[in-house]
Amino acid sequence: MGEFIEIRDLSKHFPVKDQSASFSALNPFSSRHALLRAVDGVSFFIRKGETLGLVGESGCGKSTVARCLLRLLEPTRGEIFFESKDLTGLKGEGLRLLRKFIQMIFQDPMASLNPRLSVRQVLEEPLRLYERATVQEREGRVLEVLEQVGLDRELLSRFPHELSGGQRQRVNIARAIATRPKFVVLDEPTSALDVSLRAKIVLLLEELKSALSTTYLFISHDLSTVKYLSDRVAVMYLGTIVEIAEAHELFRHPLHPYTRALLSAIPIPDPEVKRDRIILVGEIPSPTRIPRGCRLRGRCPIAKPLCSEEIRLREAGSGHWVACHMPGTS
Amino acid sequence: MMKKEEIEIRLKRFQTLIRRLRRNSLSFGASLVILAIVLIAIFAPFIAPYDPNATDASKAMLSVSRQHLMGTDIYGRDVLSRVIHGARVDLLVALVATLIALGISSFLGSLSGYAGGWLDHLLMRIIDTVMSFPSFILAMGITAALGNNLVNVVIAIAITHIPIYTRLIRGEMLHIREREYAEAARTVGNPTSRIIFYHLLPNCFPPVIVQATLAMGWAILTVAGLSFIGLGIQPPASEWGYMTAEGATYIVSGEWWIFLFPGLAIMITVLAFNMVGDALRDILDPRMRGVS
Amino acid sequence: MSAPLLHIEDLTVHFHTDEGIVEAVDGIQLLVPSGEIVGVVGESGSGKSVTALSILRLIRKPGRIIQGTILFDGRNLLDLSEEEMRPLRGSHISMIFQSPRTSLNPVLSAGWQIERLIRLHKKEKAKGAREQTVQMIRQVGIPSPERIYHEYPHQLSGGMCQRIMIAMALATNPKLLIADEPTTGLDVSIAAQILDLLQEMGRRTGATILLITHDLGVVAGYCDRVAVMHAGQVVESASVKKLFRQPLHPYTMKLIHSVPRVDVDRIMETIPGNVPGLIHPPQGCRFADRCQWVMEICRKTRPPVQTLDGDHLVACYHIGNS
Numbered sequence: 010m011g012e013f014i015e016i017r018d019l020s021k022h023f024p025v026k027d028q029s030a031s032f033s034a035l036n037p038f039s040s041r042h043a044l045l046r047a048v049d050g051v052s053f054f055i056r057k058g059e060t061l062g063l064v065g066e067s068g069c070g071k072s073t074v075a076r077c078l079l080r081l082l083e084p085t086r087g088e089i090f091f092e093s094k095d096l097t098g099l100k101g102e103g104l105r106l107l108r109k110f111i112q113m114i115f116q117d118p119m120a121s122l123n124p125r126l127s128v129r130q131v132l133e134e135p136l137r138l139y140e141r142a143t144v145q146e147r148e149g150r151v152l153e154v155l156e157q158v159g160l161d162r163e164l165l166s167r168f169p170h171e172l173s174g175g176q177r178q179r180v181n182i183a184r185a186i187a188t189r190p191k192f193v194v195l196d197e198p199t200s201a202l203d204v205s206l207r208a209k210i211v212l213l214l215e216e217l218k219s220a221l222s223t224t225y226l227f228i229s230h231d232l233s234t235v236k237y238l239s240d241r242v243a244v245m246y247l248g249t250i251v252e253i254a255e256a257h258e259l260f261r262h263p264l265h266p267y268t269r270a271l272l273s274a275i276p277i278p279d280p281e282v283k284r285d286r287i288i289l290v291g292e293i294p295s296p297t298r299i300p301r302g303c304r305l306r307g308r309c310p311i312a313k314p315l316c317s318e319e320i321r322l323r324e325a326g327s328g329h330w331v332a333c334h335m336p337g338t339s
Numbered sequence: 340m341m342k343k344e345e346i347e348i349r350l351k352r353f354q355t356l357i358r359r360l361r362r363n364s365l366s367f368g369a370s371l372v373i374l375a376i377v378l379i380a381i382f383a384p385f386i387a388p389y390d391p392n393a394t395d396a397s398k399a400m401l402s403v404s405r406q407h408l409m410g411t412d413i414y415g416r417d418v419l420s421r422v423i424h425g426a427r428v429d430l431l432v433a434l435v436a437t438l439i440a441l442g443i444s445s446f447l448g449s450l451s452g453y454a455g456g457w458l459d460h461l462l463m464r465i466i467d468t469v470m471s472f473p474s475f476i477l478a479m480g481i482t483a484a485l486g487n488n489l490v491n492v493v494i495a496i497a498i499t500h501i502p503i504y505t506r507l508i509r510g511e512m513l514h515i516r517e518r519e520y521a522e523a524a525r526t527v528g529n530p531t532s533r534i535i536f537y538h539l540l541p542n543c544f545p546p547v548i549v550q551a552t553l554a555m556g557w558a559i560l561t562v563a564g565l566s567f568i569g570l571g572i573q574p575p576a577s578e579w580g581y582m583t584a585e586g587a588t589y590i591v592s593g594e595w596w597i598f599l600f601p602g603l604a605i606m607i608t609v610l611a612f613n614m615v616g617d618a619l620r621d622i623l624d625p626r627m628r629g630v631s
Numbered sequence: 632m633s634a635p636l637l638h639i640e641d642l643t644v645h646f647h648t649d650e651g652i653v654e655a656v657d658g659i660q661l662l663v664p665s666g667e668i669v670g671v672v673g674e675s676g677s678g679k680s681v682t683a684l685s686i687l688r689l690i691r692k693p694g695r696i697i698q699g700t701i702l703f704d705g706r707n708l709l710d711l712s713e714e715e716m717r718p719l720r721g722s723h724i725s726m727i728f729q730s731p732r733t734s735l736n737p738v739l740s741a742g743w744q745i746e747r748l749i750r751l752h753k754k755e756k757a758k759g760a761r762e763q764t765v766q767m768i769r770q771v772g773i774p775s776p777e778r779i780y781h782e783y784p785h786q787l788s789g790g791m792c793q794r795i796m797i798a799m800a801l802a803t804n805p806k807l808l809i810a811d812e813p814t815t816g817l818d819v820s821i822a823a824q825i826l827d828l829l830q831e832m833g834r835r836t837g838a839t840i841l842l843i844t845h846d847l848g849v850v851a852g853y854c855d856r857v858a859v860m861h862a863g864q865v866v867e868s869a870s871v872k873k874l875f876r877q878p879l880h881p882y883t884m885k886l887i888h889s890v891p892r893v894d895v896d897r898i899m900e901t902i903p904g905n906v907p908g909l910i911h912p913p914q915g916c917r918f919a920d921r922c923q924w925v926m927e928i929c930r931k932t933r934p935p936v937q938t939l940d941g942d943h944l945v946a947c948y949h950i951g952n953s
Contacts, residue, residue, distance in 0.1 A: 066818035066819065066820065066821075067789075067818055076522075079525075079526055081522050081525060081526070105528055105530065108525075108526055108527075108528050109528060111526075112526060112527075113522075113523070113526045115519045115522065115523060116519070117519055120518050120519040120520060121519035121520050121522075121523045122520055122523075123520045123524070123538055123542070124520075124542065125541050125542060134527055134528075134529070135527040135528055138527065138528035138529060139528050166348060167348065171348075181523075184523070184527065188528075203674055203675040203676075203845075204674060204675075204845045204846070205674045205675075205889075205901075205902055205906070208889055208891070208899050208900070208901040209901050211899060212899060212901065230818065230819065232819070232893055233890075233891035233892055233893045234891055236891070236893055237891055237899055257896075260893060270820060271819060271820060272893060274819045274820045274822070274823040275819055275848065275893050276823070276826075276846060276848025276849050276851065276852045277848055277851060277852070277892065277893070277894055278847035278848045278850070278851045278875070278887060278890045278892065279851055279875055280851040280852070280871050280872055280875050281872075281875070281876075282851075282894065286823065288824075289820060292788055292790065292791075293788075355649065358649060
């Protein structure tokens with residue numbers, strides 16, 4: 010195909026002990042395993058230089074997709090192509106070298122920094138592991154990267170617990186861009202931050218993207234931020250993508266009932282604006298017991314008998330794909 | 340390099356550390372006691388008033404006096420000098436044994452915890468087997484089997500301590516390997532060995548440190564215990580356990596100073612180690628969680 | 632505006648830490664009319680949670696309530712002894728927290744946690760309490776309440792745990808329910824359901840709700856009145872309609888404009904500067920360093936609270952100089 014990043018039919022299944030049957034839970038010899046289908050047949054592509062937003066509520070599998078992309082988790086099935094090269098089979102040194110070009114920014118700023126390493130050590134590490142540079146060159150790059158994320162050089166000798174939440178996240182960002190990656194996966198980069206800091210970090214990420222000419226996969230449950238940063242957005246539910254479109258198009262004309270329900274639930278900071286809430290009844294089913302056919306079936310306000318048939322993403326408009334038997338119906 | 344800021348930061352960290360140490364006065368006091376004992380051990384030849392091995396039959400079995408603050412034993416040797424020199428042996432044996440045990444356990448425990456699977460199962464079953472022996476009996480057995488000398492006592496104690504540390508480190512490792520900085524270490528290009536030993540292992544240590552100080556106390560008791568029953572130390576070495584054993588024969592005849600002082604030395608040292616765990620962990624912890 | 636159920640006046644709370652005295656809450660005033668949902672909105676560190684804990688007298692060392700009055704139903708809560716305060720907690724004034732899974736006792740079943748409170752505060756016997764508990768669980772929108780009664784927190788989803796917490800809080804028919812960031816960490820759709828539930832339950836039981844949040848969207852959608860806090864001080868307080876239509880305090884204005892919106896296309900705005908440290912806080916207005924209309928006097932003395940239009944309170948020297 011030739012797109013910058015391409016994911017084909019990615020799946021990640023985890024075997025878990027079946028929780029339901031209480032007897033088998035007590036019986037240590039029981040081999041009744043259920044399959045937790047965290048990611049179940051996901052396909053999408055990302056163009057060079059764009060930001061693809063990936064949204065969904067907790068448990069939808071978006072973080073798992075991210076980890077499979079980085080090969081922090083091994084996919085159960087499917088293929089990952091980076092610049093037309095197949096990543097899925099890579100191992101060992103080949104994989105390690107490739108990591109230079111694909112980096113990740115994690116959600117929890119405190120947990121993603123080794124508490125025993127100073128900021129300088131954290132930032133130097135990727136340079137030491139990937140580039141044959143002299144000590145001076147490394148130091149220079151560290152200072153450069155520090156400045157790019159807006160941190161003062163006096164923070165170099167500090168440890169994570171001596172930094173504020175915003176500073177920690179900036180260090181994370183600095184670490185990710187140190188090797189000038191071509192592709193950065195951002196896994197909820199602002200979710201653990203205070204609301205007032207979020208905007209600043211988002212603006213920084215935007216700035217960095219153009220400065221470095223990279224491509225982003227921006228994962229978040231915060232739809233307003235996703236709308237701001239992304240060119241295209243994909244919505245996930247229970248391990249699959251249910252809708253994908255240009256950002257503006259998705260927010261203005263959502264076609265999948267789940268996307269609509271999600272958008273309608275976001276509180277608007279304006280008491281004059283009255284919106285119709287689309288309520289999805291019940292709770293998200295467990296990923297070990299995914300309903301057959303359309304996964305939203307039991308909760309969807311417009312569900313019909315035909316929804317018990319399997320559904321895949323279908324093109325509903327230019328570049329707008331939906332996995333629904335009756336897209337756009339109210 | 341911003342020298343001034345760096346100095347300021349280090350000073351601030353030091354102050355916070357001292358403040359926190361002071362807060363737990365029991366630990367702080369205990370650590371001072373240990374410091375004193377360590378200094379005594381190091382400077383023993385300069386502090387001891389007499390040669391610990393110098394016998395003098397004419398001065399045998401003298402009670403506490405100004406010339407002999409802890410009296411003399413059956414061979415006329417000054418008990419105080421022997422107690423002072425005894426600190427060297429006991430501390431050294433305990434320390435070396437603990438360090439060896441920590442070294443081996445770190446490797447086994449982190450590997451086991453990180454890799455999981457059959458390796459983990461195998462190692463844990465071996466550990467379980469070793470742990471099923473009462474540790475003192477095991478130490479006795481090992482010393483008796485290998486031969487009656489100090490080196491073998493060290494080996495014996497190390498072996499009996501490896502299970503505890505291995506378990507602890509493995510437990511911590513199971514916990515931390517899921518943390519995001521472990522994942523980040525991978526994305527940043529670290530080979531697996533570096534992730535385990537450079538990134539994760541040092542973060543496994545805090546609970547181990549506390550355990551190690553308790554175990555030091557136990558190690559000293561083991562050395563003393565083994566010597567008490569005649570294994571390990573050979574005379575005329577001054578070692579607290581051995582001295583207590585010698586003195587035990589004279590409890591009934593009334594020469595109380597021969598066993599009491601070495602016994603007290605053991606007690607105070609072990610007690611101090613038991614109480615110092617928290618303080619030591621604070622010193623080694625870069626986080627120093629304060630109220631911030 | 633009906634008679635205030637809760638009236639906080641000049642409340643100041645300090646924390647004595649290693650690094651110095653943190654002036655977490657600084658002479659705030661808050662009026663909560665009976666039967667309404669009042670929001671307290673502010674960034675992290677603004678003092679809203681500390682205020683909530685102060686009402687219930689749950690501030691422990693190294694925190695201390697330095698001064699102020701908290702009038703609840705006519706009585707000053709700060710005058711009461713611990714023994715007098717205890718019967719009020721959980722029965723007249725209830726509180727629910729964020730992270731419902733960790734706020735519930737993991738070793739007690741969901742139902743039992745509710746029932747204990749009914750037995751303790753309403754002095755009900757076993758059978759009656761049990762029935763009321765099941766009824767309560769049903770009221771908070773949980774299907775098959777008899778089954779859920781026996782489940783443990785770890786077996787329930789985050790949304791369900793929060794519903795159980797709400798059930799616990801409302802089981803004793805409190806006059807005041809304090810909700811401290813009840814939806815932080817919950818998915819958007821679940822959060823909306825929980826807030827709907829709170830609003831519904833408040834209406835049904837007549838309870839007054841003090842809703843603490845950092846989300847202006849929540850305030851706009853569910854609150855009648857709102858107080859805006861910044862760095863330990865209440866900078867503005869008004870009815871929600873008035874606040875959004877015509878925010879008077881520069882911080883409020885900036886806050887409203889910096890919230891990213893899904894329904895409107897906007898450039899992302901940020902509030903310049905950072906929240907001032909609370910250990911040696913600035914003498915005058917604590918927003919001075921971040922304010923675009925800052926004047927000499929702003930830095931010198933704290934702006935007094937002005938009342939405009941009957942119930943719109945602002946603490947700013949700049950009012951009228953737009």
